Amino acid sequence: MEWIKRVNNVVDYIEENLDKEISYDKIAEIAVCSVYNFQRMFSYIADQSLSEYIRNRRLTLAAFHIFNSKENIIDIAMKYGYTSQDAFTRAFRKFHGVLPSKVRTEVVSLKTCPKISFQITIKGGNHMNYQIEQWPAFTISGIRKRIETEKAFQIVPQIWETASRDGTMKRLFELWSQADMRPVGLLGVSAGGQWGDSEEMDYYLGVTTHVGVPECTKIITPEDMVELQLPKATWVIIEANGALPDSIQNTYKSFYTEWLPNSGYDLDDLPVIECYLQDNRQEVWIAIKPTFK
Known part of the structure; x- marks a missing residue:
């Protein structure tokens, strides 16, 4: 692939x-x-x-x-x-x-880290519930934090903890109750960090407030929040239910090591969206495009 x-x-x-x-x-x-x-x-x-x-x-x-x-x-x-x-x-x-x-x-023992090489492996042992959908353009409203790309894995959990303490999470729940649109739930969105601007990226914590279909009424974004506009695209939407963080981590591992190499699709260069609902229910949205040979 x-x-x-x-x-x-x-x-x-x-x-x-x-x-x-x-x-x-x-x-x-x-x-x-x-x-x-x-x-x-x-x-x-x-x-x-x-x-x-x-x-x-x-x-x-x-x-x-x-x-x-x-x-x-x-x-x-x-x-x-x-x-x-x-x-x-x-x-x-x-x-x-x-x-x-x-x-x-002195005579000493040393460790080695060999050069890594990746191949397609078909394991077939893990079951993954997913669907592929063409989804219209949509808007996410919430807070945005500019962070160092290299430190993202450490900083993102801190953003959630701060939002829970300072009342941001409560306000997002209120916004969600007005909207209730897919992608549904509290959304964690990793955006940016592309070629030419790789040292920093934006992390959004928000909810969907508009989907580009005629019957959808846009929810007004609060003045102290920002909007992220995402274009029409093809998404693989993966069920990631279970206790956190293992459910999300296992979903990514199955997707990258088993599903994607054998799917006939490639990654599209759009943000990855994690959707957090209630009762340990989660979804992961990853934009994809057909692989052209």
Whole structure:
């Protein structure tokens, strides 16, 4: 599948630049999706974060470099992206369990992180309830937070916690009671982070307030909230019922590792939407497009 080829092309790009600057803009360009969406996909199919993989590959090569050369350790540290010997020493010791200087003076055991490669795997063991729908343009109203793409997985839960404490969640529930349109529920939307603007992204917490069909009446967005307009697109809508966070995480893993590689579809470059209803009921909306060969 084309998307697997692109993922492997990203891995090749990383491999070629482990001793140079790795551009997240370039990763987004190669992957043809936002950096945040690629990071999410990578973490579920590789069982490690993208930044962790890059760090571990660099520390693997750095150990070989120290062992096989007489180059100063500080120069090797800088070659693999560290700005100080102290930072490199801490990272090296955390990964390998020994100080970098010991590699040349003692017999030590070192860890390796091999280059990763992705293939299509048909497991057939997991059952996933989904539907594919052509959905008209729609509007989401709520709050928007600008966050660093690389820290999104840590910051997003904090956004929800703050919204629960400061009354934002209550106001969104009130807005939802007026609207009750699909995508339904409280929505968490990850938007932006595309090629050319990969360092930051927007995270929206909101509800659907308009769908582009004649019979739909638009709900007025409160003055202190913002709107996100999404175009007409094809969406795969996946049931993700169950206790959080496992239900959502298992859904993404099944989607990226089993459903998408065998579906005949590719990812469309639109935000991913998580819909939170009540009684441990959730949906995940992911925009897709046919794969053209």
